[in-house]
Amino acid sequence: MAALNGKRMFPCPVCTDPREVRTTKKQKPYLVCDPCGVQVFIRGPAGIAAFDRLVDRGDREDLWARLREMERRYYLKCPECGCRFWAEPELAKTSIFDGSLQGFRCPEKKCGATVAWENKQ
Numbered sequence: 001m002a003a004l005n006g007k008r009m010f011p012c013p014v015c016t017d018p019r020e021v022r023t024t025k026k027q028k029p030y031l032v033c034d035p036c037g038v039q040v041f042i043r044g045p046a047g048i049a050a051f052d053r054l055v056d057r058g059d060r061e062d063l064w065a066r067l068r069e070m071e072r073r074y075y076l077k078c079p080e081c082g083c084r085f086w087a088e089p090e091l092a093k094t095s096i097f098d099g100s101l102q103g104f105r106c107p108e109k110k111c112g113a114t115v116a117w118e119n120k121q
């Protein structure tokens with residue numbers, strides 16, 4: 001499923017949607033995600049080798065299923081303002097009573113809502 005129409009695909013680091021792996025004139029791989037406005041260039045030989053391995057492994061193994069699973073767990077949507085963000089330790093909000101994880105703070109400055117963790121289980 002990773003190799004759509006024979007193209008090599010790799011997830012955008014921001015939205016995790018599969019994007020086509022393109023190649024520069026100098027034969028260096030790069031990704032472009034238009035919705036995110038992200039461009040990732042892999043320039044170093046060691047980086048290119050590691051990147052190729054990752055892409056090929058994604059073709060063979062279930063990289064995409066694992067990413068979906070990660071997204072289901074850690075990619076949150078704020079119910080107040082609708083912004084989407086990755087759950088990060090800095091955003092974790094714990095109960096002042098027993099220290100249990102309550103949820104994650106929306107990173108939008110004006111919002112500050114807590115997205116309940118329970119909803120994601």
Ligand SMILES: [Zn+2]
Nearest residue numbers: 012015033036
């Ligand atoms: Zn993206």
Ligand SMILES: [Zn+2]
Nearest residue numbers: 078081106111
């Ligand atoms: Zn919000």
